[in-house]
Amino acid sequence: MTHQRIICKSEELIEKGKGIRFSVPELGDCLSAFVVRFETKPYAYVNQCAHLPIELDWNEADFFLREQDSLICATHGAHYEPQSGLCILGPCQGKRLRPIKVYEHNGVISNTLD
Numbered sequence: 874m875t876h877q878r879i880i881c882k883s884e885e886l887i888e889k890g891k892g893i894r895f896s897v898p899e900l901g902d903c904l905s906a907f908v909v910r911f912e913t914k915p916y917a918y919v920n921q922c923a924h925l926p927i928e929l930d931w932n933e934a935d936f937f938l939r940e941q942d943s944l945i946c947a948t949h950g951a952h953y954e955p956q957s958g959l960c961i962l963g964p965c966q967g968k969r970l971r972p973i974k975v976y977e978h979n980g981v982i983s984n985t986l987d
């Protein structure tokens with residue numbers, strides 16, 4: 874069964890800016906998720922590093938490097954491609970963040986989890 878939930882309004886998600894954290898009950902109480910906007914599109918992932926089971930953000934909802942071209946894990950600095958979740962630098966290079974499907978439609982961003 875597919876569940877769909879509204880995460881936020883489109884205007885709240887700024888290009889290469891702060892992400893928006895959201896909960897996905899299917900993942901259990903211990904895991905959250907986040908969405909960011911990169912090159913106009915929203916991308917969402919489970920908020921858990923591919924290196925260790927730790928959340929990524931260095932301040933709440935801050936996921937981008939200063940140069941804004943990669944997502945970064947606050948703990949040991951793994952860099953991830955925003956559009957694929959692939960770790961391109963760091964201790965978990967070659968691994969991936971777990972993606973969550975998100976859709977932008979009628980000014981709203983929503984997610985589904987199969």
Ligand code: FES
Pocket residue numbers: 922923924925926927946947948949950951963964965
């Ligand atoms: S926990 Fe994320 S890089 Fe080590």
